Amino acid sequence: MSEPMTILWLRRDLRLADHPALIAAAEDARASGGKLLPIFIWEPGVMAGRRASSNRTWYLRESLRELSQELEARGSTLMELQGPATSALPALIEHLASNGVAPAKISLFFTRDHTPYARARDRAVAELLTPRGVSVHATRGLTVVEPDELLTGGGTAYGVYTPYFRRWLERVALNTESPLKAPTKLPSPPSLTLPGSLQSDAAAIDRAAQPTAKVALLPVPGENAARAVAERWITAARGNGANGYAARRNTLADEDGTSRLSAALHLGLLSPRELVSRLLPLPPEREGERSGERLWVSQIAWRDFYTQVLWHAPHAARSSWKPAYDAIEWDERDEPFNAWREGRTGYPIVDAAMRQLHETGFMHNRARMITASFLTKDLLVDWRKGEEHFLQHLVDGDVAANNGGWQWSAGSGTDAQPYFRIFNPVTQAGNFDPDGAYVRRWIPELAALMAPAIHAPWAHAAALAAAGITLGVHYPEPIVDHAQARARTLEAYARAVKALPAPRGE
Numbered sequence: 001m002s003e004p005m006t007i008l009w010l011r012r013d014l015r016l017a018d019h020p021a022l023i024a025a026a027e028d029a030r031a032s033g034g035k036l037l038p039i040f041i042w043e044p045g046v047m048a049g050r051r052a053s054s055n056r057t058w059y060l061r062e063s064l065r066e067l068s069q070e071l072e073a074r075g076s077t078l079m080e081l082q083g084p085a086t087s088a089l090p091a092l093i094e095h096l097a098s099n100g101v102a103p104a105k106i107s108l109f110f111t112r113d114h115t116p117y118a119r120a121r122d123r124a125v126a127e128l129l130t131p132r133g134v135s136v137h138a139t140r141g142l143t144v145v146e147p148d149e150l151l152t153g154g155g156t157a158y159g160v161y162t163p164y165f166r167r168w169l170e171r172v173a174l175n176t177e178s179p180l181k182a183p184t185k186l187p188s189p190p191s192l193t194l195p196g197s198l199q200s201d202a203a204a205i206d207r208a209a210q211p212t213a214k215v216a217l218l219p220v221p222g223e224n225a226a227r228a229v230a231e232r233w234i235t236a237a238r239g240n241g242a243n244g245y246a247a248r249r250n251t252l253a254d255e256d257g258t259s260r261l262s263a264a265l266h267l268g269l270l271s272p273r274e275l276v277s278r279l280l281p282l283p284p285e286r287e288g289e290r291s292g293e294r295l296w297v298s299q300i301a302w303r304d305f306y307t308q309v310l311w312h313a314p315h316a317a318r319s320s321w322k323p324a325y326d327a328i329e330w331d332e333r334d335e336p337f338n339a340w341r342e343g344r345t346g347y348p349i350v351d352a353a354m355r356q357l358h359e360t361g362f363m364h365n366r367a368r369m370i371t372a373s374f375l376t377k378d379l380l381v382d383w384r385k386g387e388e389h390f391l392q393h394l395v396d397g398d399v400a401a402n403n404g405g406w407q408w409s410a411g412s413g414t415d416a417q418p419y420f421r422i423f424n425p426v427t428q429a430g431n432f433d434p435d436g437a438y439v440r441r442w443i444p445e446l447a448a449l450m451a452p453a454i455h456a457p458w459a460h461a462a463a464l465a466a467a468g469i470t471l472g473v474h475y476p477e478p479i480v481d482h483a484q485a486r487a488r489t490l491e492a493y494a495r496a497v498k499a500l501p502a503p504r505g506e
């Protein structure tokens with residue numbers, strides 16, 4: 001074997017359609033008359049560790065299985081390697097060299113990933129391989145707009161969403177390129193046997209991919225299923241009426257009110273750029289009217305927004321985006337966090353959401369906001385604990401979107417909810433689960449209660465007695481009194497935020 005070799009390193013772009021790195025790699029292999037070797041590397045952090053999720057790993061493994069079949073149908077094959085990439089890739093290059101492929105004849109293609117971890121890894125890989133003669137190529141593909149494409153007039157990163165979205169829409173409108181078609185045929189792969197030390201460990205992957213959620217309630221894996229959901233959704237997202245996205249997206253019990261495409265977008269089973277292009281041009285904005293397609297496209301822009309936030313401010317992955325908020329004295333006791341995590345706070349809307357997370361690996365966006373607010377503002381628990389717990393369960397767990405959502409809720413992030421605006425969980429429940437259907441679905445022990453009692457059972461003794469429910473026996477008493485908790489939090493935040501240096505010019 002001495003032909004040139006093009007390696008396509010697949011990561012969070014597990015699809016065939018609108019895949020710039022795949023198309024570029026296939027063209028490179030054809031142009032050089034060489035082989036195309038698609039690979040996936042199982043990184044240790046995906047298999048184990050505090051931010052790993054067996055639900056997500058299951059979805060990943062199953063999606064890879066489908067992709068592998070689709071590649072074979074096109075004359076290619078997927079090779080799975082054991083990470084970390086910084087040792088697997090140099091070892092693969094060595095192995096190819098010992099099989100007669102000089103590193104100078106090897107090129108490596110991948111889709112740019114923007115998380116702090118991925119950037120450091122990709123930099124390290126390029127520093128290891130480039131001096132050996134391998135040519136390394138990174139393409140766009142994870143987001144609609146790359147994180148370094150948009151800056152404010154002052155040349156700084158956007159920290160506020162609304163002006164970002166305006167510029168984002170302008171940028172998107174400028175792009176008239178059609179999405180790239182899925183290839184029907186790919187250059188052939190090399191015939192190569194990997195040494196045992198490089199081969200992925202199927203038994204270890206299977207152990208890491210035992211979902212804690214119910215498989216029947218997890219999203220169907222793979223690009224084909226994601227595409228089928230997207231096709232239905234593109235039609236559903238249009239329109240402004242009572243059945244449209246704008247009207248339904250905040251109803252907690254409405255399982256079809258939002259697209260449920262987040263896990264597919266996280267793994268890149270679908271191209272966000274392609275989905276957005278399908279909804280363009282957006283209908284003109286009219287006073288008092290919220291079009292479903294504009295609103296949905298704006299959610300995809302939130303995904304890009306948080307990606308660029310972390311890209312420009314990688315410190316926010318581990319600490320507050322606004323540093324003064326790191327001075328908050330959090331409640332370090334185990335019990336409040338455990339009660340939240342286990343869905344036994346005594347606030348039905350919070351407990352229902354936590355149970356939805358555990359049983360399905362998904363939580364409705366409004367419920368994510370309610371539970372994140374409750375943990376940080378009612379229980380005064382550090383947002384990082386909640387962030388990590390979400391990552392351990394969410395199939396769509398995404399470092400940038402999750403961090404952005406948590407810091408928004410805690411008040412420490414960009415464009416944040418001001419810390420003094422604290423969600424009242426009972427009011428939220430009344431607004432977004434008016435008939436109690438969401439709580440009834442996830443907390444069957446309260447199913448006999450009607451709204452409003454189902455949202456604040458402690459305040460409805462007669463309804464409890466009629467339903468035969470005793471608090472503390474059948475369902476917990478509330479862990480905190482919301483009004484008292486709110487006062488404590490306001491004090492703790494005010495103490496920390498006082499430490500803020502005065503903004504310049506004031």
Ligand SMILES: Cc1cc2nc3c(=O)[nH]c(=O)nc-3n(C[C@H](O)[C@H](O)[C@H](O)COP(=O)(O)OP(=O)(O)OC[C@H]3O[C@@H](n4cnc5c(N)ncnc54)[C@H](O)[C@@H]3O)c2cc1C
Binds near residue numbers: 302365409
């Ligand atoms: C505390 C908290 C944690 C979150 N963690 C994650 C996470 O780990 N992964 C994740 O994908 N989303 C996260 N979100 C955002 C949002 O809740 C989910 O994207 C959404 O619930 C997914 O459901 P959907 O696909 O039906 O959304 P839709 O309403 O159909 O939205 C379409 C797509 O837009 C993107 N999106 C929507 N809202 C947001 C948002 N606020 N920020 C970034 N992207 C968004 C998602 O890719 C989503 O699939 C979080 C939000 C909060 C408040």
